[in-house]
Amino acid sequence: EVQLVQSGAEVKKPGESLRISCKGSGYNFSTYWISWVRQMPGKGPEWMGRIDLSDSYTNYGPSFQGHVTLSSDKSINTAFLQWSSLKASDAAMYYCARHTTVTTPFDHWGQGTLVTVSS
Amino acid sequence: SALTQPRSVSGSPGQSLTISCTGTSSDVGDYNYVSWYQQHPGKAPKLMIYDVSKRPSGVPDRFSGSKSGNTASLSISGLQAEDEAEYYCYSYADNYTFFVIFGGGTQLTVL
Numbered sequence: 001e002v003q004l005v006q007s008g009a010e011v012k013k014p015g016e017s018l019r020i021s022c023k024g025s026g027y028n029f030s031t032y033w034i035s036w037v038r039q040m041p042g043k044g045p046e047w048m049g050r051i052d053l054s055d056s057y058t059n060y061g062p063s064f065q066g067h068v069t070l071s072s073d074k075s076i077n078t079a080f081l082q083w084s085s086l087k088a089s090d091a092a093m094y095y096c097a098r099h100t101t102v103t104t105p106f107d108h109w110g111q112g113t114l115v116t117v118s119s
Numbered sequence: 120s121a122l123t124q125p126r127s128v129s130g131s132p133g134q135s136l137t138i139s140c141t142g143t144s145s146d147v148g149d150y151n152y153v154s155w156y157q158q159h160p161g162k163a164p165k166l167m168i169y170d171v172s173k174r175p176s177g178v179p180d181r182f183s184g185s186k187s188g189n190t191a192s193l194s195i196s197g198l199q200a201e202d203e204a205e206y207y208c209y210s211y212a213d214n215y216t217f218f219v220i221f222g223g224g225t226q227l228t229v230l
Contacts, residue, residue, distance in 0.1 A: 035219075044121055044207055044223040045156075045164070061218065095163060103211050105154040105169035112163055 022096030140208030152211035
């Protein structure tokens with residue numbers, strides 16, 4: 001069974017750093033890409049960026065370029081989303097999702113990681 | 120900006136309804152890479168339709184997709200209580216290295 005399991009909810013202060021994770025199982029992890037999607041309360045999803053797990057090549061959405069970093073560790077079938085300095089506006093639910101190319105759909109999603117940023 | 124969806128739709132059990140998703144000639148109108156996702160409260164999105172009209176394994180054939188010009192549509196026939204959820208459309212949009220765009224979401228209520 002294909003599964004993407006994300007790390008647990010986080011509560012952080014503005015200015016703090018954070019890394020959340022997405023662990024894949026039940027499939028050949030490195031042959032897929034992982035995209036990250038932000039969903040703010042009551043809003044539609046926003047694509048943040050993607051990482052090609054075969055070579056760690058990344059693309060970022062215009063709103064997220066320079067603010068977040070995507071990475072992966074193939075040895076543990078895990079992708080990461082990282083902030084070096086959180087803002088209050090980063091508070092949201094974050095999902096990882098897998099796909100194979102730029103045009104294939106996100107066919108499996110993680111359960112989501114809730115990030116709370118408050119002073 | 121996001122693809123445009125109606126904020127809400129509703130129907131009675133057994134009825135049919137359609138949810139629209141309007142984009143531009145740079146996304147929905149130019150590519151047949153439109154997907155639809157169903158999201159129940161507190162759950163991750165679930166893929167219901169991809170490539171405009173294809174259904175993943177396990178998705179009931181009550182769900183169907185289509186596209187005309189810059190507008191894609193998700194149709195649901197024989198509405199059931201469990202169909203009550205938020206629905207999001209998604210399109211590939213090659214206006215960046217790789218860019219995908221979602222709709223704002225439509226709340227489907229089964230009366």
